Amino acid sequence: MALHGDKMKRTFLIIMTLIQVGCANDNYYYKNNQKVTITPSNSISRSNSNIDYYQDNQGIVLGVTDKLIVKLKDDKELEQILNEFNLTLEKTLNKNLYLLKTSNKNLTVDISNRLSEKEDIEYSHPDFIKQRMSR
Numbered sequence: 001m002a003l004h005g006d007k008m009k010r011t012f013l014i015i016m017t018l019i020q021v022g023c024a025n026d027n028y029y030y031k032n033n034q035k036v037t038i039t040p041s042n043s044i045s046r047s048n049s050n051i052d053y054y055q056d057n058q059g060i061v062l063g064v065t066d067k068l069i070v071k072l073k074d075d076k077e078l079e080q081i082l083n084e085f086n087l088t089l090e091k092t093l094n095k096n097l098y099l100l101k102t103s104n105k106n107l108t109v110d111i112s113n114r115l116s117e118k119e120d121i122e123y124s125h126p127d128f129i130k131q132r133m134s135r
Helices: 002-023 075-084 105-116
Strands: 028-031 034-040 052-056 061-064 067-072 088-094 097-101 121-126
Touching (some): 028 121, 052 105, 061 105, 067 075, 075 088, 075 097, 105 121
Antiparallel strands (some): 028 034, 034 052, 052 061, 067 097, 067 121, 088 097
16 A cells, blocks of 8 residues: 555656646745846856856856755754655755755756745755856
8 A cells, every 4th residue: 555655646746846847937036035036048158058047137147956055944844845845955064954956957946936935944045056256
């Protein structure tokens, strides 16, 4: 009976992932609990196809992979978050602070935003790759 339940759970997760991919089009992320508008940037060289590039409203180019940084208010919620959003734990960065990996890089911004909107999350944002600026 447990095998049937596991198969149902996997099927449900696959369906949810497909729905998320189909609806994945957030044009913002949360920074300090404020929405920051981003737009896909096609002018950046795609030498690394594991990175999607966006430009924020100040013109800063941000690279997005399949990783995000999440700070939980309560460490007990980690397993629930991993299961709910089909995430894997890459690394524990600090107390209640985690580097998580999505199953699909196209979902990173959307999942990060959904997590930011949850009450038990202090903050969440993609693990941005930023271009170095010389001073």
